Structures are given as structure tokens and as C-alpha cells.
Amino acid sequence: MAHSISAQYANVDFSPIQALTDGEVITHSPVRDIRLASGKVLALITLDNGRDHTRPNTLGPATLTALGETLDGLTARAAAGEIQAVGITGKQYILAAGADLSDISKVGSRDDARLIAQLGHKVLGKLGELGVPSFAFVNGLALGGGLEIALNSDYRTVDASSAAIALPEVFLGIIPGWGGAYLLPNLIGIENALEVVISNPLKQNRMLKPQQAFDLGIVDAIFPAANYLENSLAWADAVLGGKKVERKNEPGKIERLTKWPIAIKMARGMLESKIGTVPKSPYAALELLDKARSGTKAEGFAREDEALADLVTGDQFAASMYAFDLVQKRAKRPVGAPDKALAKKVTKVGIIGAGLMASQFALLFVRKLQVPVLITDLDQARVDKGVAYIHEQIGTLESKGRLDADSANKLRALVTGTTDKSLYADCDFVIEAVFEEVGVKQQVFGEIEKIIAEDAILATNTSSLSVEEIGAKLQHPERLVGFHFFNPVAVMPLIEIVKTPTTSEAALSTAFVVAKNLGKNAVLTADAPGFVVNRLLAKVMGEAARAVYEGTPIIDVEKAFAPLGLPMGPFQLIDLVGWKVAAHVQDTMADAFPERFYANENFHALAELDAVIEKDKGGRVTGWTKQAEKLLKPAVGSTPASADTILRRVQDGLASEIKLMLDDGVVPEVEDIDLCLILGAGWPFIDGGASPYLDREGASERAFGGEFHTPQIRGIENR
Numbered sequence: 065m066a067h068s069i070s071a072q073y074a075n076v077d078f079s080p081i082q083a084l085t086d087g088e089v090i091t092h093s094p095v096r097d098i099r100l101a102s103g104k105v106l107a108l109i110t111l112d113n114g115r116d117h118t119r120p121n122t123l124g125p126a127t128l129t130a131l132g133e134t135l136d137g138l139t140a141r142a143a144a145g146e147i148q149a150v151g152i153t154g155k156q157y158i159l160a161a162g163a164d165l166s167d168i169s170k171v172g173s174r175d176d177a178r179l180i181a182q183l184g185h186k187v188l189g190k191l192g193e194l195g196v197p198s199f200a201f202v203n204g205l206a207l208g209g210g211l212e213i214a215l216n217s218d219y220r221t222v223d224a225s226s227a228a229i230a231l232p233e234v235f236l237g238i239i240p241g242w243g244g245a246y247l248l249p250n251l252i253g254i255e256n257a258l259e260v261v262i263s264n265p266l267k268q269n270r271m272l273k274p275q276q277a278f279d280l281g282i283v284d285a286i287f288p289a290a291n292y293l294e295n296s297l298a299w300a301d302a303v304l305g306g307k308k309v310e311r312k313n314e315p316g317k318i319e320r321l322t323k324w325p326i327a328i329k330m331a332r333g334m335l336e337s338k339i340g341t342v343p344k345s346p347y348a349a350l351e352l353l354d355k356a357r358s359g360t361k362a363e364g365f366a367r368e369d370e371a372l373a374d375l376v377t378g379d380q381f382a383a384s385m386y387a388f389d390l391v392q393k394r395a396k397r398p399v400g401a402p403d404k405a406l407a408k409k410v411t412k413v414g415i416i417g418a419g420l421m422a423s424q425f426a427l428l429f430v431r432k433l434q435v436p437v438l439i440t441d442l443d444q445a446r447v448d449k450g451v452a453y454i455h456e457q458i459g460t461l462e463s464k465g466r467l468d469a470d471s472a473n474k475l476r477a478l479v480t481g482t483t484d485k486s487l488y489a490d491c492d493f494v495i496e497a498v499f500e501e502v503g504v505k506q507q508v509f510g511e512i513e514k515i516i517a518e519d520a521i522l523a524t525n526t527s528s529l530s531v532e533e534i535g536a537k538l539q540h541p542e543r544l545v546g547f548h549f550f551n552p553v554a555v556m557p558l559i560e561i562v563k564t565p566t567t568s569e570a571a572l573s574t575a576f577v578v579a580k581n582l583g584k585n586a587v588l589t590a591d592a593p594g595f596v597v598n599r600l601l602a603k604v605m606g607e608a609a610r611a612v613y614e615g616t617p618i619i620d621v622e623k624a625f626a627p628l629g630l631p632m633g634p635f636q637l638i639d640l641v642g643w644k645v646a647a648h649v650q651d652t653m654a655d656a657f658p659e660r661f662y663a664n665e666n667f668h669a670l671a672e673l674d675a676v677i678e679k680d681k682g683g684r685v686t687g688w689t690k691q692a693e694k695l696l697k698p699a700v701g702s703t704p705a706s707a708d709t710i711l712r713r714v715q716d717g718l719a720s721e722i723k724l725m726l727d728d729g730v731v732p733e734v735e736d737i738d739l740c741l742i743l744g745a746g747w748p749f750i751d752g753g754a755s756p757y758l759d760r761e762g763a764s765e766r767a768f769g770g771e772f773h774t775p776q777i778r779g780i781e782n783r
């Protein structure tokens with residue numbers, strides 16, 4: 065037992081972290097002895113914190129200690145021959161949601177952080193050293209430490225209807241540090257493990273479905289929800305009786321020697337080009353996965369202890385905990401949202417415009433609100449195209465089994481395309497997504513106001529125009545509110561709700577309630593050019609255009625932005641948004657703040673856009689490099705900017721713009737800006753949104769001689 069996990073942690077003193085627990089100890093006794101058909105006895109532990117499913121089991125120091133004691137008791141019983149196996153499962157729908165993050169974020173010193181990792185290893189490691197086989201019955205949610213319970217066990221089954229399964233640690237700025245980084249690649253091979261440990265968390269924290277977990281080899285057997293435990297116990301009995309368990313993706317010698325180092329190298333290259341080198345957790349995870357190729361479990365666990373100790377006390381984790389708090393708490397209780405009771409009940413939605421945005425959110429309205437939705441455009445052909453898109457999307461959902469035929473037909477029946485605006489008379493919520501021009505928007509609202517009821521709410525999806533100006537010609541401007549979706553609508557969780565000086569409480573309240581019912585997070589902003597996200601993205605795009613104008617090749621400009629960690633480079637983003645919309649936003653920003661936005665000067669080539677766009681059937685120009693090269697021409701005789709210069713300019717530009725936005729009251733606090741950037745621009749969660757990053761990079765200091773956050777939020781105090 066020289067390399068046993070129990071021996072490794074036998075003499076560690078855990079008393080410094082015992083005080084961290086908030087006292088919510090998961091009760092998991094009495095352990096139930098279950099006599100299997102063969103006559104063997106399996107002792108079953110059920111993790112259950114006694115709360116409803118909204119409060120999942122989490123693993124804090126006290127819970128772990130108690131679980132460790134239970135496992136010690138079972139080891140003794142196994143040695144005495146009283147039990148032949150141990151099983152571990154969770155309360156209904158939940159195995160465990162992982163480490164108790166409120167505990168971890170309270171950790172002050174590196175030594176204490178290491179103790180958290182060591183305690184998890186010591187306790188979960190026991191599952192592999194009981195003297196009898198251990199079985200994890202993954203009956204539901206298994207995230208982080210929850211999944212590591214299963215990985216430390218000898219065998220695993222999963223309930224086919226389980227909720228998410230994942231190792232999300234990298235997304236939170238840490239690494240799977242209770243065995244995951246060592247055990248997973250040794251179970252399912254390096255390429256699969258890279259997917260689960262690094263790629264999925266970086267893809268907006270993607271989770272695995274039970275079937276995927278089974279296909280990857282993370283679990284050995286999958287059973288339907290009905291009789292899941294009975295089937296799992298019978299399966300365990302068969303395994304105890306000698307049934308062979310096939311581990312199809314378990315790496316062999318050849319994979320370890322050849323595929324493993326190549327996969328790591330490729331993953332590193334991919335990471336560097338996708339997220340730059342600033343975020344630490346993906347690289348720390350990569351290092352651990354690399355080393356997991358050889359050496360003992362005890363060595364692997366010791367490496368995880370050190371990596372976790374580094375990351376938990378680093379500034380990136382502090383920033384991601386700040387982001388976690390924003391998304392978990394602030395996003396759920398939007399600042400400035402009026403009383404829900406003031407909201408108007410929405411029974412029929414009118415949508416004006418059937419283009420890129422309108423057709424996407426029309427689908428969301430029918431799916432989430434399940435009310436009739438009318439959609440219109442300039443002519444029947446455009447209306448038909450929008451409706452066809454919605455029908456096609458419903459069809460896709462149906463073919464993927466996410467909607468049954470009945471519901472799909474019901475949804476289709478709720479969508480009506482029309483050029484007859486009189487049908488809008490009984491709509492209580494009308495939203496426009498026509499061209500980004502004040503005159504056009506004023507005209508459509510003028511027309512619709514004559515038709516709808518006096519108290520119907522009007523909303524505009526404008527990206528950057530003044531909502532007040534859009535409503536200037538309305539008889540009841542108080543009913544107008546900005547309701548700014550992000551593209552792609554199905555994916556982006558944010559809606560910026562814009563209040564003008566006249567917007568009524570009823571209109572505002574309705575907007576918040578509708579946003580919530582659409583399953584989106586809403587943030588209230590003032591009626592300032594570009595609101596929050598587009599103002600800052602325009603800054604990014606403007607700096608990119610400026611660098612090209614100075615003669616920097618587009619590909620170098622894209623690369624210079626990589627350290628920001630945004631989901632894509634600035635030109636790729638312009639291509640996604642559509643060059644026409646992007647040009648409008650830049651123009652609006654440059655008109656509003658000519659001294660700080662470069663649109664007029666350097667985006668002048670965009671004037672050529674209309675012609676290019678008209679040629680493109682889908683309304684969007686594809687092949688961003690080619691288009692960008694064509695449209696953005698360097699000025700004669702200028703000097704290309706270096707990557708450092710470009711990055712520093714954009715960092716300083718963002719820092720000063722954010723400061724100005726706060727001074728002008730666009731939103732009350734910098735937290736709202738970070739929330740918008742995380743949810744609306746995909747700003748990396750592990751950077752905590754923009755402001756902690758700009759503080760850390762010294763940009764805040766350079767831009768306005770201060771900082772947005774206290775050292776605590778930036779994590780500096782912990783170093």
C-alpha cells in the first residue's frame with residue numbers, strides 16, 4: 065500500500081479548513097444494506113442534504129469529513145466480511161453539484177487551498193480502496209466533485225434521464241482537483257478527456273447528456289429512469305459475479321506513447337489561438353492531463369493538490385467567483401426592474417420586420433410565451449421567408465425529438481405572417497426589428513400606433529439608436545421601451561432593456577416580465593448610444609479598423625485581440641452581426657462621440673457596403689477576411705501597429721469608456737457592465753467580465769488613474 069491514497073493523506077492536519085464549512089452537512093446515513101439476488105450485500109450510501117432539488121448536494125469540508133468517516137466504517141465492515149460491495153448515489157435527480165464554492169471562495173491562503181484539494185482526494189480516494197468493489201449510481205446531476213465521486217469509484221452506472229454531467233472547473237478558473245484530471249484521461253483516453261475537461265467548459269460550459277457520458281466511456285452502463293436503482297443493483301451483482309466490464313476507450317500503451325503527446329500539443333495550439341495565454345485554468349488542466357499519461361494515482365492526485373492551491377488563491381479564480389456571483393445572483397434579480405404587478409399581461413405579440421433578428425425572436429416568443437405571434441414585413445415574399453424560417457426551425461426541433469408532433473403543430477399554428485397591419489389591433493406587445501434607421505422606425509411605429517390599443521406596449525430592438533428619438537413622434541411615447549436582443553437569439557442569454565426619460569413603469573415592468581418569460585436575463589440601461597454591449601464592442605471594432613487602416617494585416621489584427629479571450633476576433637464578429645448593422649452601429653457611435661470612435665474616419669470604406677450586401681442573398685456577407693480586406697483599405701504611408709500596441713489601445717479604450725459610462729449613469733454599477741459583457745458578448749467568464757481584467761492588466765490605472773474593483777475582487781490580496 066506504499067502508494068495508496070489513504071497513506072498519502074494519513075498525516076495531513078485538516079483542522080485549519082474545518083471552520084470553513086457553513087454547516088450544511090449532507091446526511092448520508094443510515095447506510096442501507098441491500099441484499100443482492102446472489103446473496104451478496106451491497107452497502108448503499110445516499111447523499112442527501114435534506115433540501116429540495118433547488119438546493120443540490122454540495123461537498124464542503126464537513127460533508128467530506130463525515131463521508132470519510134462513513135467510508136472508514138464500511139472499510140472495516142468489508143474487512144470483516146459483512147459487505148461485499150459499496151454503492152453511492154444521491155437524493156432525487158441529484159448526485160452532487162460539486163465542491164461547495166462558497167467555502168472555496170473563503171479560502172485565504174495557499175496552504176488552506178491545498179488542504180481543500182487534499183481533503184477531497186483523501187475522502188473520495190477511499191472509494192477506490194475499500195477492499196471491496198465500489199459502484200457509483202449516477203442518478204442525476206453530477207458536476208465537478210459530484211462526477212469525481214463517480215470517477216473515484218470502481219464502476220459507474222447512469223440514469224438515462226439524468227440532468228447534466230460535467231467537469232466545469234476550467235470554466236470557473238480552476239481544475240478538476242479531486243481526481244478528475246488524473247482519472248478521466250486514464251479511463252476514456254486523452255482526446256475524450258480534453259473534450260470534457262477543457263473544450264466543453266470553454267464552450268459556454270457545455271454539459272454532457274447521460275448517453276454521451278456512456279458513449280465516451282465515463283459510465284459503464286446506462287439504464288432508464290424507471291427502475292434505475294433496481295437495474296443498477298442487478299448489474300452490480302452481475303459484476304460481482306464475474307461479468308466483464310468493457311472499457312472501450314481506456315488508453316493502451318500505444319496511445320500513451322504516441323497519441324497522447326500529439327493530442328496535448330494540438331490542444332495547446334488550439335487554446336493559444338482561441339483564447340490567448342491569459343486564462344490560466346485551461347493551461348493548468350492541460351498540464352495535468354499531459355502528466356496523467358504516466359505515474360501513479362497518488363502522484364496524479366498530488367499534482368492536482370498543487371495546481372488547485374495555485375489557482376484557488378490566484379486572481380483569475382477571484383474574478384471568476386465575482387462573475388459566478390453576477391450570473392447567479394445579479395442576473396436573477398435585475399437592478400431597477402419595477403414591481404412585477406405593474407406588468408401588462410401579454411396575450412398576443414406583434415413583430416414588425418421578418419429579417420435576421422425578427423424571425424429568430426419570433427420563434428422564441430411562440431416557444432416560450434405560447435401566444436399568437438403576428439409577423440410582417442415590406443412585402444409578402446419577405447413575410448413568407450420569415451415564416452418559412454420559423455417553421456423550419458420548429459421542424460428541426462421536432463426531428464431532434466425536442467418537440468413532439470402535437471406541440472410542433474400547435475406552435476406552427478400560433479405564427480401568422482401578414483402584410484395586413486390591421487390584424488395587429490389586439491396585440492398587447494409589439495416589437496420592431498426593421499432597418500436600423502430612425503426614420504424607418506418612427507414611420508412603422510406611427511403606422512402601428514393608429515391600430516393598436518392605447519395601453520399596448522411598443523418595443524424596439526434597435527442596436528444603438530436613441531430610443532427616445534424613435535418614439536419622438538408617438539402620441540404615447542411612454543409606452544415605448546428598448547428591448548435589445550443579441551444574435552444568435554437562441555444562444556445569447558442577454559436582453560438590454562432601455563428606459564427613456566418618458567418610458568412608463570408599466571412598459572418597463574412588462575419588458576422585464578417578458579424577458580424573464582423568454583428565459584433571458586435582462587439588464588436595465590439608460591438610453592445612451594449603443595447602450596452597454598454595442599458601445600464597448602464598437603470600441604473593439606473601431607480599434608481593429610484603425611489598426612488595419614494603419615496598414616496592419618487583418619490576420620495580425622485578429623491575433624492581437626486574442627488575449628481578450630472573446631469568442632471570436634473583431635472582423636469575424638462584424639461578419640456574424642452583418643456588415644450593414646455593424647456599420648450603422650459604428651456610425652451612430654462616431655456621431656455621438658466623434659473624439660473617441662473611429663467609425664467616420666476609418667470605416668469610410670463601409671460606404672461601399674450596400675452594393676456588396678445586396679449581392680449576398682442571405683443578407684450577410686460571408687468569408688470575413690476577404691470582405692474585410694476588400695473594404696478596409698490601409699491609408700497610404702502609415703505604419704502598421706504592433707500586436708502590443710493594438711492590445712494596449714483597446715484595453716485603455718475600454719477602461720476609459722467604461723469609466724465614462726459609469727460617470728454618465730448608463731448603468732448604476734460596473735457589475736452591470738460586466739454582466740452585459742459576459743452574457744451579451746461572451747466575454748470570458750474566467751476573466752470575471754471586462755473590469756477585473758482591465759484592472760489586472762493596468763489599463764484602468766493608465767486610463768483614469770484608478771481601478772474599478774477592490775484588491776479583494778481582483779484576488780490580489782490572496783497572492
Ligand SMILES: NC(=O)c1ccc[n+]([C@@H]2O[C@H](COP(=O)([O-])OP(=O)(O)OC[C@H]3O[C@@H](n4cnc5c(N)ncnc54)[C@H](O)[C@@H]3O)[C@@H](O)[C@H]2O)c1
Nearest residue numbers: 417418419420421441442497498499500526527549551641
Ligand atoms: N443583426 C444583428 O446582429 C442585430 C442584433 C441586435 C439588434 N439588431 C437590430 O435589429 C434590427 C433589424 O436587424 P436585422 O439584422 O434583423 O436586419 P434585417 O435587414 O435582416 O431585417 C430587417 C427587416 O425589416 C424589414 N423592413 C424594413 N422596413 C420595414 C417596414 N417599414 N415595415 C416592415 N418591415 C420592414 C426588411 O424588409 C427586413 O426584412 C435593427 O434595428 C438592428 O440594429 C440587429
